[in-house]
Amino acid sequence: MSDAPANAGSALPATLSMAAFVVLWAALAAWVAEPITFPGPLRVWEVTVDEAAAGRLFHSMGVTLLRVVAAFVIAMGIGVAFGLVLGRSRVTDRWLNPWLVILVNLPALVVTVLCYIWIGLNEVAAVAAVVINKVPLVTVMVREGARALRPDLDDMARAFRMRPVDRLRHVVLPQMAPYVAGAARAGLSLIWKIVLVVEFLGRSSGVGFQIHLNFQMFRVGHILAYAFAFIVVMLAIEYLILRPWERHANRWRQDGR
Amino acid sequence: MDVEIRAKSFAGKPILGAIRLKLGPGERVAILGPSGIGKTTLLRIIAGLDPDYQGTVAGADRTSVVFQEPTLLPWRSALENITLTTGVAEERTRSLLADVGLAGKEALYPRQLSLGQQRRLALARAFAPEPGTLLMDEPFASLDAETAGRMLDLTATLLDRAGASLIFVTHDPTEATRLGARGLTLRSSPATLVG
Numbered sequence: 001m002s003d004a005p006a007n008a009g010s011a012l013p014a015t016l017s018m019a020a021f022v023v024l025w026a027a028l029a030a031w032v033a034e035p036i037t038f039p040g041p042l043r044v045w046e047v048t049v050d051e052a053a054a055g056r057l058f059h060s061m062g063v064t065l066l067r068v069v070a071a072f073v074i075a076m077g078i079g080v081a082f083g084l085v086l087g088r089s090r091v092t093d094r095w096l097n098p099w100l101v102i103l104v105n106l107p108a109l110v111v112t113v114l115c116y117i118w119i120g121l122n123e124v125a126a127v128a129a130v131v132i133n134k135v136p137l138v139t140v141m142v143r144e145g146a147r148a149l150r151p152d153l154d155d156m157a158r159a160f161r162m163r164p165v166d167r168l169r170h171v172v173l174p175q176m177a178p179y180v181a182g183a184a185r186a187g188l189s190l191i192w193k194i195v196l197v198v199e200f201l202g203r204s205s206g207v208g209f210q211i212h213l214n215f216q217m218f219r220v221g222h223i224l225a226y227a228f229a230f231i232v233v234m235l236a237i238e239y240l241i242l243r244p245w246e247r248h249a250n251r252w253r254q255d256g257r
Numbered sequence: 258m259d260v261e262i263r264a265k266s267f268a269g270k271p272i273l274g275a276i277r278l279k280l281g282p283g284e285r286v287a288i289l290g291p292s293g294i295g296k297t298t299l300l301r302i303i304a305g306l307d308p309d310y311q312g313t314v315a316g317a318d319r320t321s322v323v324f325q326e327p328t329l330l331p332w333r334s335a336l337e338n339i340t341l342t343t344g345v346a347e348e349r350t351r352s353l354l355a356d357v358g359l360a361g362k363e364a365l366y367p368r369q370l371s372l373g374q375q376r377r378l379a380l381a382r383a384f385a386p387e388p389g390t391l392l393m394d395e396p397f398a399s400l401d402a403e404t405a406g407r408m409l410d411l412t413a414t415l416l417d418r419a420g421a422s423l424i425f426v427t428h429d430p431t432e433a434t435r436l437g438a439r440g441l442t443l444r445s446s447p448a449t450l451v452g
Contacts, residue, residue, distance in 0.1 A: 152328050155306050159322040160342045160386070170341045174332040252332040252366045 039221040048225040056210070057229055064206040065233060067123075067195050071130035072187060078131070079138025079187075080180060084172070086139065087146020103136040108194050112201055121202045130194045137190065138183045145179030146172075177249040185242060192234055258390055258422065260303055262312035264447070265295070272298055273310070274447035278424075280390065285416070285423040287433030288450070290443035296426040297325075299443070300394050303424060321388035321421075323396045327375040329367040335378050336363040343385040353381040357411060373404045377411065384415050390422040397432065409435045 022041050029040030039047075051057035086093040086100075112129040119125035149172060157167045173180075199208025207226045214222035258280040265273035272295045280286060288296050301307040303314055304322050329338050339350045354363060357377040359370075367375055376396065383391055393412075397405040413436055416423055425438050433440045441450045 152324065152326065153330065155301075156322075156324065156328045156342065158306055159304050159320075159324075160382075162342055166341060170330060170333060170337075174330070249332075252368070 035221075036218065037220050039224065043221050044224045044228065047221040048229060051222070051225055057226070060205065060207050060210045060226065061230060061233060064192070064195055064199065064208065064230065067127060067130070067199070067206065068188075068192050071127050071134065071191050071195065072184075074127070075131045075134035075138055075187060075191065076180075076184060079135045079183065080142050080176075082135065082139040083142025083179075083183075084146050084176070087143040087149070093143070100136055100139060103132070104140060106133075108133045108197060112194070112198050116202045126195075126198045126203055129198050130191055133194050134187055134191055138187055141183040141186070142176065142179055145176045149175050174249070177246075181242065181246050181249070185238070188234065188237065188242070192230065196230075258303075258314075258316040260312075260314050260317075262299070262302065262310055264312070265298060265302065265307075265310040266447075271447035273302075274445075274449045276312075276448075276450050278441070278450060280422050280424065282389070283420050283422055285425065285436060285438035287425045287427055287430075287436070287438035287440045288443060289427060289430060289433065289440050290448070292428065294443045295448040296428075296443055297394055299448075300392055300424065300426050304392050317390070319386075319389035321383040321386055321391055323379055323383045323391065323393040325394050325396065325398060327367070327372075327379040329375060329378060329382075331367050334364050334366060335359060335370065338367065338378060339382045339385050342382060345385040350381075350385065353385055354378075356415065357381045373400065373408070376400065376404075376408055380408070380412060380415065384419055384421075387419065388421050390424060391416065391419075393423065393425045395427055397427075405432075406435075412436060 026040045026042070029035075029038050029043075032038045035043055048057065082096075086096060108129075111132050115125040115129035115132070119128060153171050153175075157171045162171070195206070196208035196211065199206040200212045201208075203209050207230050210226045211223050214220075214226075258278075260276065260278040260280075262273055262276040264271060264275075276299065278286070288299060290296050298307065300322075302310050302312075303317055304320055305314070305317060330342070333341060335354065336347065336350055339345060339353065340347055345353075351360075351363060354360060357380055359374060359377055359381065362370065362374065367378070370378065379396070383393075397408050400408060409432060416436070423436065423438060425433065425436060427433060430440060439452075441452055443449070444451050
């Protein structure tokens, strides 16, 4: 890969920066000397290992991850479809844009509480709350992409009488890839945070529930252990799934003649 | 093909007036005229890309278009740019690519080809569905004289072989002559065709 040297060069500052963060945290924790309310990195690591050994960490992360994946897939599907329609049809956009503005600005907490009240304290309400929070953002990002579609390629597809499904797959979606990737990345980080709020407020399992439980017992070490463990999972998704997919989708931009 | 246009306007401003154009099998016609007169507009109507006009276009179901720019899918290979857009089989596509001098370039993406090669790829794509009429919109305008000459010769050879009719938009009468096309000129406002 042509960008390998750049990646190798950028890894060192990032590693040193993270190391500095851990050292600063450890120093601050030692100075505060309150291991219950301000545990150091070593204490958080010990808690993480204990929770993993007890099986609670992986079970909670698995449950939360399932909710994240379900909400992500549904929200991306609906958001991409809406975004495409609104970006391509000015009339529909004029009618539905006010709804979108309201939904984008509706606080996640309000949506969550309303879903729990109207649907009940169950999985459907939990996932629906996350989806309703996320769909407007995906729609707005994808709509921008749909507005920027190349009209000359549209003409070409019509002139050669491409089937609508082929047009979508080979002409429209490849142009949308950067916007969908952006929406997916922004969506993933937003969704997992909303899922934690949803679990915190009304579920009896998952990382959000564990944070709720440990918040009541004032165990900051446990709260940080669960939060950091899930951040690692989200980073793994970013580096092992999203970035390779993006590289694959953008391979045509490389020369390599 | 029988084209009968009564009027075409943009935002209330008349662009094309009464136009009648009949084209027999294998016949070649060049539409000449200055920039902005409405040549591309006329070609877009014939290609079915602009339905907002008064008149009828009959017998245009087997047309193929070569645009001013190559208009290729940058994210698909040279081979896929033909198979995916026209539905033509891979074997015939490889043969077409060889005909236009792109043998061995099947797997390359458009940006890995020179502009001349992209033009030839667009030409191969236009001939792939075995069109009854080929519509060309100033496809050699941005090429140097030598490359444009080679492209004209290649187009003439492929047209002879396919037996397709041609409607060729250009502002250069020598290009029309080189393709053996009968020249018609768009004139005045709204524009009409003069033989």
